[in-house]
Amino acid sequence: MNRHDAAGSASPHRVGRDATGGTPRQEYVDAFSDEQYGQPLPVPGPRRGEPEGGASTGASTGSADAQEQAGRDREAGTEPEPGAETGAGAGHRTPEPRPGRRRHRAVRGRAARRGGWGRTVTGTAAAAVAVVMTVVVAGEMHGGVSSANGDAADRRPHLGQQDLSGDDEGARSVPEGEAGEAPEPDPGPTYDELMETRFPLDPDLTGDGELVPVSGSDPAADPDAMTVLRYRVDVEADIGLDPELFAQAVHRTLNDQRSWGNNGERSFARVSSGDHDFVITLASPGTTAEWCDKSGLDIRQTNVSCDSASTERVMINAWRWAQGAETYGDDMHAYRQMLINHEVGHRIGYGHVGCTAEGAPAPVMMQQTKFLTWTNGLTCRPNPWPHPEN
Structure with a gap:
């Protein structure tokens, strides 16, 4: 808002001056105190349009506004009361609402002070999102590459859920009685x-x-x-x-x-x-x-x-x-x-016999170690039993 009233003439006194119109009220001076809002968090770099090493914190913005206000007061012939606290030494008082350009600048100064904290919170949130995405990607890699129809994704466990589908031998329970048992000896050939x-x-x-x-x-x-x-x-x-x-x-x-x-x-x-x-x-x-x-x-x-x-x-x-x-x-x-x-x-009383039919089982009393063909020209098949029919 301009320093002129609606009719365009100079105001008889400035808003925020004391009753004599000479000096600003102490609470308006205190409104621009760095101590009122505390020390802002550092910001990793200059904002767009801001020179390298320029004012990027609430403290620097508040200090610039206070210096500008002091300059305007000197031009108007008004100086702060002797002994009044300004800047970082101001006390913690809650200011009354004050219209005017200085109020606009105070709000802007607070916004600047809060801007560093907001960017810090935003950066922290972004880092947290990056961590979560890293965990999810690691989980995807652990579960295997997803196929086109998403079958591998369906098999992935949810975050915080134990994966019971692995082949970790150490996680398997050993049936009772198996641990420490010696292998059975080889029985050998039958x-x-x-x-x-x-x-x-x-x-x-x-x-x-x-x-x-x-x-x-x-x-x-x-x-x-x-x-x-x-x-x-x-x-x-x-x-x-x-x-x-x-x-x-x-x-x-x-x-x-x-x-x-x-x-x-x-x-x-x-x-x-x-x-x-x-x-x-x-x-x-x-x-x-x-x-x-x-x-x-x-x-x-x-x-x-x-x-x-x-x-x-x-x-x-x-x-x-x-x-x-x-x-x-x-x-x-x-x-x-x-x-x-x-x-x-x-x-037990049996003597040698010969083959009696071609291709028949040889009688067990035939001399099968020596031959299977008898003197009559008939050849029998090997047979170890007296009664192979049984």
Whole structure:
């Protein structure tokens, strides 16, 4: 508002002067005090149109307004009262509303003072938004790149929500009883796997002749059979073959329904001591030949097994047990079953027979280790069982 009244003449006294019209009221001087509004926050740089290092705080603006007002007062012949506080030393008083240009400048000065604080708040808010956006972008990167249809975005967890879809092993709970448990020992090859395996053995090996009974016993599969034959298993020491495997093979084979049980006619029980009806013996080729010689049987040329009928021993040649025969090829399991059934068949009274029909299963008492074609020209298939039909 101009310093002239509505009629255009000079005012008799200025608004805001005391009753004498000489000096300004103290509260109007105080309105421009820096201390009234406190020290403003610093502003990071000059505003547009403001020179480098120019007034950018409320304090500097207030000081400029106070100097301008003092100049105008001197021109009008009015000076502040002696001892009145001005500028930064003014007291904290609440000014009365004052119209006029100085009021406009005071408001503008306060706006300038508050402008630095407002820009500081604005900058702080912008920094906070930037932090939030960084967190969101990091979350997007953690969740994977969004596909065109937004599937990856749907899988992202909300802020503050725990992501339970990860593969963090440390976060998974360990079932009770698993921690600290030692791994189960390897059980090793099965019986069937061992029975299919060839073992190294010298065909000219002659052991020291020590025949050792295999410990333990196995009951007859049919204890109510008409005849229960008791047998012992001996294995020559230090020939490199498993006595337990051989004993197990003998008992399983003899008590199979396809073997010599003849539907309840007989059954077989294994013992390791005491009374027995015969001894099934696994021995080196040289030792086997010695025991076969005792019954008038020469097996050296063909290196086969025999039933040494004049002794208690049914002899199984360890080289044949380990290596098999050409007639059975790779079917070591079946060949070993045939060896047991053939030699025990001799012990219980059966002699050699030949092939009776082309392509038929070979009789178990045929000399299958040597051949499958009989003298009549008929060829049979390998067969380890007395009663394969069972």
